[in-house]
Amino acid sequence: MTMRLRMWVLALGGLGVAVLYVLACLDLPSFGGHRHPYGDRAVRAALARHTANTISSVNFDQRALDTLGEESILFGSVLGTVVLLRQTRDEDRQQPEPARVAPSVRRYALFALPVTLLIGLYIVAHGQLSPGGGFQGGVVVATSLHLLYIAVDYRALERIRPLGLYEVADAAGEAAYVLVGAAALPAGWAFLGNFLPYGTFNTLASGGTVPLLNAAIGVEVAAGVVVLLARFLDQAVEIVSTDEEAEGRA
Amino acid sequence: MSAAPYVVAGWLFLMGCYGLATSRNLIHAVGCLAVCQSSTYVLLLAVGYRSGGTAPVFSDIAPGSRPVVDPIVQALTLTDIVIGATVTALLLSLVIQVAKRHRTVDPDELSELRG
Amino acid sequence: MSVAQTLPLIVITPMFGAALLVGAGRRLPRFAAETLGCLFAAGAAVLALLALAATGSSAGQPAEWVGGWRPHNGVSVGIVLVGDRTGLGLATLVSLLVLAALAYAWRYFAEPPRRHAGSFPALVLLFQAGMCGFTLTGDLFNAFVFFELMGVVAYALTGYRVEEARAVQGALVFGVVNSLGGYTTLLGIGLLYAHTGELGFAQIGNALAGSPGTPDALLIAGFTLVVTGLLVKAAAVPFHFWLADAHAVAPTPVCMLMSGVMVELGLYGAARVYWTVFAGPGGMPAADAHRALLALGVLTAVLGTLMCWQQRHLKRLLAYSTVAHAGLFLMGLAVLSPAGVGGVAVYVLGHAGVKAALFACVGILLDRFASVDEHQLHGRGRELPWVGALFGAGGLALAGLPPFGTALGKAVTEEAVGGWATALFVLVSAVTGGAVLRAGARVFLGLGTRPADAGRHPADETAGEEEPETRGGPLSRIPDTMLTVPAVLLAAALAVGLVPGLRTGIGQAADAFTDHAGYLAAVLHGRAAEPVPTPPPHWTASGVLWGLVATALAAGLALWTVRRPVRDDVARWTVPLRRMHSGHVGDYIAWFLAGVTLLGALIA
Numbered sequence: 001m002t003m004r005l006r007m008w009v010l011a012l013g014g015l016g017v018a019v020l021y022v023l024a025c026l027d028l029p030s031f032g033g034h035r036h037p038y039g040d041r042a043v044r045a046a047l048a049r050h051t052a053n054t055i056s057s058v059n060f061d062q063r064a065l066d067t068l069g070e071e072s073i074l075f076g077s078v079l080g081t082v083v084l085l086r087q088t089r090d091e092d093r094q095q096p097e098p099a100r101v102a103p104s105v106r107r108y109a110l111f112a113l114p115v116t117l118l119i120g121l122y123i124v125a126h127g128q129l130s131p132g133g134g135f136q137g138g139v140v141v142a143t144s145l146h147l148l149y150i151a152v153d154y155r156a157l158e159r160i161r162p163l164g165l166y167e168v169a170d171a172a173g174e175a176a177y178v179l180v181g182a183a184a185l186p187a188g189w190a191f192l193g194n195f196l197p198y199g200t201f202n203t204l205a206s207g208g209t210v211p212l213l214n215a216a217i218g219v220e221v222a223a224g225v226v227v228l229l230a231r232f233l234d235q236a237v238e239i240v241s242t243d244e245e246a247e248g249r250a
Numbered sequence: 251m252s253a254a255p256y257v258v259a260g261w262l263f264l265m266g267c268y269g270l271a272t273s274r275n276l277i278h279a280v281g282c283l284a285v286c287q288s289s290t291y292v293l294l295l296a297v298g299y300r301s302g303g304t305a306p307v308f309s310d311i312a313p314g315s316r317p318v319v320d321p322i323v324q325a326l327t328l329t330d331i332v333i334g335a336t337v338t339a340l341l342l343s344l345v346i347q348v349a350k351r352h353r354t355v356d357p358d359e360l361s362e363l364r365g
Numbered sequence: 366m367s368v369a370q371t372l373p374l375i376v377i378t379p380m381f382g383a384a385l386l387v388g389a390g391r392r393l394p395r396f397a398a399e400t401l402g403c404l405f406a407a408g409a410a411v412l413a414l415l416a417l418a419a420t421g422s423s424a425g426q427p428a429e430w431v432g433g434w435r436p437h438n439g440v441s442v443g444i445v446l447v448g449d450r451t452g453l454g455l456a457t458l459v460s461l462l463v464l465a466a467l468a469y470a471w472r473y474f475a476e477p478p479r480r481h482a483g484s485f486p487a488l489v490l491l492f493q494a495g496m497c498g499f500t501l502t503g504d505l506f507n508a509f510v511f512f513e514l515m516g517v518v519a520y521a522l523t524g525y526r527v528e529e530a531r532a533v534q535g536a537l538v539f540g541v542v543n544s545l546g547g548y549t550t551l552l553g554i555g556l557l558y559a560h561t562g563e564l565g566f567a568q569i570g571n572a573l574a575g576s577p578g579t580p581d582a583l584l585i586a587g588f589t590l591v592v593t594g595l596l597v598k599a600a601a602v603p604f605h606f607w608l609a610d611a612h613a614v615a616p617t618p619v620c621m622l623m624s625g626v627m628v629e630l631g632l633y634g635a636a637r638v639y640w641t642v643f644a645g646p647g648g649m650p651a652a653d654a655h656r657a658l659l660a661l662g663v664l665t666a667v668l669g670t671l672m673c674w675q676q677r678h679l680k681r682l683l684a685y686s687t688v689a690h691a692g693l694f695l696m697g698l699a700v701l702s703p704a705g706v707g708g709v710a711v712y713v714l715g716h717a718g719v720k721a722a723l724f725a726c727v728g729i730l731l732d733r734f735a736s737v738d739e740h741q742l743h744g745r746g747r748e749l750p751w752v753g754a755l756f757g758a759g760g761l762a763l764a765g766l767p768p769f770g771t772a773l774g775k776a777v778t779e780e781a782v783g784g785w786a787t788a789l790f791v792l793v794s795a796v797t798g799g800a801v802l803r804a805g806a807r808v809f810l811g812l813g814t815r816p817a818d819a820g821r822h823p824a825d826e827t828a829g830e831e832e833p834e835t836r837g838g839p840l841s842r843i844p845d846t847m848l849t850v851p852a853v854l855l856a857a858a859l860a861v862g863l864v865p866g867l868r869t870g871i872g873q874a875a876d877a878f879t880d881h882a883g884y885l886a887a888v889l890h891g892r893a894a895e896p897v898p899t900p901p902p903h904w905t906a907s908g909v910l911w912g913l914v915a916t917a918l919a920a921g922l923a924l925w926t927v928r929r930p931v932r933d934d935v936a937r938w939t940v941p942l943r944r945m946h947s948g949h950v951g952d953y954i955a956w957f958l959a960g961v962t963l964l965g966a967l968i969a
Contacts, residue, residue: 001944001952010271010955014264016962020969021260024586028559030252032301037562038442039298039320043306045434045442046321047313054306054318058325062442065373065431069498069510070329072380073517076491077336079387080521083484084343088528129309135332164391171388178381181373190433191373202309228339235346256559263552270545271954276537279950283541290551297559323558326506330551333513337544340517344524344537351530362531363538363610363827363948 050198051207056128060213064192067213068177071220075174078224082167085231087239096237099153109151116144124218128207134214138221145226154237163230166223173220180212259293262286276345276355280338287334291327298323368419369429371412372446375456376498378409379463379490386490390483402486403467406493410460413497417453425893426877426884428503439889445503445565447888450874451710455500455626455633458717462625463493466618469725469850473618473732485525492518492622499630503888504565505554505591505642508634509547512598515627516543523615523623535614538950542607545957546597553590556583557642566641567888570881573647580649582969588649589965591638596964598631601695602665603956603963605688609672610948612684613827617728620680621721624687629713632691636698636706636878644701644881649968651701657967658699659782666692666789670796672946675939678827679727679737679804683720686763686797690716693793696786697778703899704781707875711861711868711902712774715762718858719771722851723759723801726752729847730808739804740931744811749843753809755851760805762858764798764919765791765912767904770861773868775915776908791911795918802923813927872901 001009029035046057059067087093120140127133149157184193192209199206266286273279298320304311306318349355352362382405386398393401420427426449430436434443467489495515502508520543524536558564560583561572573584580588593604600608608628612620635658643649669689676682690712697709729752731737734745746753762769765776771794779790806812861867877883880896887893945952 001947001949001955006271006952006955009952009959010268013955013958013960013962014267016965017958018260018264020582020586020589020962020965021263022257023582024556025253025256025260027581027583028253028256028297028556031255031296032252032299032303034300034317035562036298036300036320036322037440038558038564039306039322039562041440041442042321043313043318046306047308052307052309054308054321055324055328058321058442059328061432062434063322063325063444063507065444065446065502066325066329066507066510068377068380069495069507069514070332072383072491072494073333073510073514074336075384075387076488076495076514076518076521077340079383079484079487079491080340080517081343082481083488083521084340084347084524084527084533086481086527090528129307131305131307135328167391168388171384175381175384175388178377178384182377184433185370190370190429190431191377192431193433231343232339232346241350259552259555263548267545267954267958270541271951271958273951276950279541283544286545287548290548290555293552293555294558297555322564323555329506329510333510337513337517337540340520341537341540341544344520344533344540347524347527347533348530348537351528351533357950360534360948363535363613364943364946 049194049208050201051210052129052202053127053131053133056133056210056214057207059133060210061194061208064181064213067217068181068192071174071177071217074221074224075170078170078228081228081231085235091239091241093238094240096154098155101151101153106151109147113144113147113151116147117141120144120222124215125204127214128210129202129204134217135221138218139225141218141222142225142229146229149233154233161226161230163227166226169223170220170227173216173223176216176219177213180209180216184209255296256293259289259296262289262292274356274358276348276357277342279357280341280345283341284334284338287330290330294323294327294330367427368416368448369427371416372427372429372448372501373431375409375412375416376494376501378412379405379494379497381405383487383490383494386483386487390481390487393482395482398483399467399471399486402483402490403464405490406460406463406467409493409497410457410464413453413457413460416448417450417457420448420450420453426887428888428891436889439571440568441565444507445567445888446501447503448501449877449884450870451878452500454710454874455630456497458714459493459496459500459626462622462717462721463489465721465850465854466621468846469621469728470618471846472844473728473847488518488522489622492522496626496630499634503567503641505557505569505638506564509551509554512550512594512634513547515630516547519619519623519627522619523611525616525619529614532614534948535610538948538953539607539611541950542604542953542957543597545954546594546604549590549961550594553587553593556587556590560584560587565888566638567885570642570645570648570885571889573642574645575647577646584649585965585969588643589961589968592635593961593964595631595634595638596661597957598628599635599695600628600631600665600688600691601661602668602692603960605665605669606946606953606956608688609681609684609946612687613678613681617724617731620724624683624724625717625721628687628691629694629717632694632698640879640881641884645885653968655699655701657964658695660967661964662692662695662699663789664692665689665695666793668942670793671939671942673797674800675943676800677739679730679739680724681827682800682804683723683727686800687720689793689797693775693778693790696782700781702781703875703879705778706878707872707902708774708777708781710871710875711770712778714861715770715774715858718854718861719759719762719769722755722854722858723763725847725851725854726756726759729843732843739807740816742808743815744808746809747811749809751848753805755855756805756809757802758855759851760798760801760919761916762855763794763801765794765915767909767912768859768862770858772912773862773902773904773908776905776912777902779911780905780908787911791915791918794915795922798915798919799922802919803926806923806927814930816931868903869901872899
């Protein structure tokens with residue numbers, strides 16, 4: 001298709017969608033309105049189950065099946081990335097070069113690493129109490145490890161990052177969510193039922209199965225993001241095609 | 251102006267589509283797709299807003315003392331963000347392979363599948 | 366354990382299998398990994414079959430509130446899985462087809478990625494989990510989540526052969542277009558949530574009933590946007606462009622799944638959302654939905670057929686035939702009646718078996734000759750008589766030869782649509798079946814003149830030289846599994862047309878599927894309502910006759926074409942059509958927006 005024709009189709013289509021959407025917006029309840037029936041019910045249900053953070057209660061208790069699907073999407077796309085960014089037949093691995101890092105950068109990154117790791121773990125652990133949870137904290141934990149790449153070099157990162165172990169942890173997180181969900185069945189509950197005692201409101205052990213599912217997600221996200229980034233970093237740092245390697249030597 | 255936040259979402263979506271349709275670089279195109287997706291965050295959060303509402307987290311406020319925004323859309327948005335991030339990662343890994351196999355990331359130069 | 370309680374197990378069994386395969390995958394030999402994959406897929410299939418058998422005797426629609434959040438006075442905060450016969454039947458079809466694809470792939474691929482023997486079966490299991498979840502869920506946002514799960518895994522599976530330039534390009538286009546479709550659906554979900562304050566199908570339907578009258582722009586936009594994403598998956602014109610690109614490059618076992626069920630699940634989703642959410646008072650008037658779906662269906666059927674006939678790349682040929690048939694299915698669903706739904710259900714079952722079998726045959730050709738090009742393969746298939754026989758039988762079944770399930774489905778659906786539609790159904794079946802028979806006659810019988818310059822092809826066309834997908838060059842002999850799977854699939858397609866119990870079951874499933882009030886009562890109040898019974902799909906004299914006419918036309922068309930010399934250049938009138946299918950993601954996005962506008966205009 002020529003660029004000109006494409007722009008015409010795009011303009012007409014875009015105009016139509018814009019008209020449809022704006023007309024719909026004019027019929028929407030006005031911004032900031034007070035009618036949120038499902039939201040109000042969710043708040044009541046969360047409080048009844050002693051979960052201070054309603055969003056975690058929605059994610060890990062009321063609509064826990066959504067989170068299982070979402071976790072599987074993460075799991076599937078990490079697996080997909082591992083498959084898609086594999087070392088192919090015409091590619092070789094190169095030892096990464098040791099890199100020189102400015103001392104100030106090194107000092108800062110080495111200081112930030114344990115702090116970031118701790119913050120990440122805190123956010124995972126307090127998911128049912130305060131804003132945060134397995135997803136948010138897991139990403140922070142995974143990021144903290146990569147500060148080592150900035151502070152030292154890729155070889156240092158590889159030493160604290162046995163990928164096989166992280167892949168197993170990724171799968172274990174996925175399996176743990178399914179198993180906690182299924183553990184409700186012998187107790188006479190429906191799948192993903194919150195069958196544990198709800199604990200004291202606003203304490204770490206409150207919310208029944210919410211902290212457990214939250215932890216499973218935290219493990220999976222942290223491990224999954226590490227594996228995901230490792231595949232991209234390998235492409236950037238280690239994997240070279242055999243032609244390029246030959247050119248480099250010549 | 252009460253519909254303005256909703257319209258912003260539609261604007262983001264269409265701008266993302268415009269970028270996708272005219273992109274000359276696949277990495278840029280994947281970025282545009284993320285713009286399209288961010289329109290869904292804006293719409294969901296706008297739909298769930300309640301005037302004067304605060305976060306639906308009761309670790310530091312007493313239940314019932316203040317209005318809270320709709321927790322459902324917040325949870326949906328969180329799910330949506332994770333989906334968006336993972337889809338973006340997967341598509342970028344495909345772009346890496348496209349760059350290796352075709353030695354270009356310009357969609358105008360990819361001409362192997364047609365008819 | 367009740368039927369309802371098995372519903373989540375159908376979804377989590379393959380998920381758990383995938384986790385196990387990835388966790389243990391580094392130590393597992395390939396044989397063990399593939400066995401485990403088959404076991405978990407089969408486990409889900411058995412669960413779905415048992416649940417289906419248990420619901421077969423009652424009119425109920427077992428509903429399982431995940432987490433035990435059963436509704437009080439019709440409201441709940443949870444997500445519901447609904448095991449009505451249509452949903453469970455599709456979950457069964459998905460699981461059986463996954464099993465067939467895994468069995469076919471048993472000795473298929475070149476060496477799996479180093480120390481990741483389990484990746485391919487694990488990805489397929491996640492694909493299965495996503496599709497089963499999508500068929501069973503009764504919640505709009507949860508449907509979006511499972512929709513994205515099957516999408517993400519399908520992109521990765523399509524690009525699985527990363528060493529091939531076309532594979533990664535096709536997978537990327539597939540990913541971008543389908544993700545955009547998903548986000549469009551989510552925008553629609555946001556609008557519907559703002560309007561009704563609910564997310565479940567039944568809950569939204571219930572809330573809409575509170576404001577009866579003609580639909581406002583909000584409802585029209587919500588319906589349009591939600592259905593758009595589902596129609597992208599269903600490859601309705603003009604959202605269909607990704608399909609041929611993805612099918613042409615995906616590994617054959619993945620093509621079997623994508624053509625056999627994934628595309629049809631998009632249609633299922635659109636029909637499910639219409640019937641549960643919008644079919645009641647305060648929803649969409651039936652006439653508007655009918656007009657929009659019928660128009661897109663006709664467009665899809667015609668364009669798919671035209672493109673199918675033009676192809677020499679066998680996988681693209683089959684892919685466009687899937688587009689054409691998706692158009693016919695859409696026309697059948699557009700009738701918005703139990704008869705239409707029942708006919709389409711039979712058609713989908715038969716088509717899944719036939720199309721998967723045809724892809725399986727093409728996969729064998731690809732292994733033997735490293736090509737799927739009709740011209741390059743001319744006469745070379747003579748050494749594979751069994752594959753040729755299966756391919757020919759598949760072509761005849763696709764054309765609508767009774768008593769294949771495709772023929773019954775076509776007959777019932779065309780009768781439900783009525784009038785001029787019969788002619789269209791016959792033509793589409795004849796041309797798509799004829800294209801398969803034409804390719805079969807050239808490849809397996811060597812009929813007609815051998816094209817002199819089979820290697821050359823015009824710029825606007827995709828030819829079919831491919832890297833073989835199997836390990837270390839062609840296999841020493843075709844493994845038994847690769848021949849058995851298409852044979853079993855074709856036998857199953859035959860059984861769909863012949864087993865009377867299946868027809869009555871599908872008839873009852875269609876009655877319940879189109880019973881809006883019954884669904885709401887069953888989900889929100891746990892009351893089993895008996896839908897008004899209608900006659901189940903059955904053979905009629907005119908249906909058999911039209912099936913035979915379509916088959917004869919297909920065979921005639923195929924023979925007439927192979928006797929004529931092969932044209933060097935593509936026919937002039939097809940050039941604009943081919944140019945539309947440019948493989949360019951920017952073009953596809955422009956058509957996507959135009960399609961949303963068209964759909965909205967047709968509904969409003």
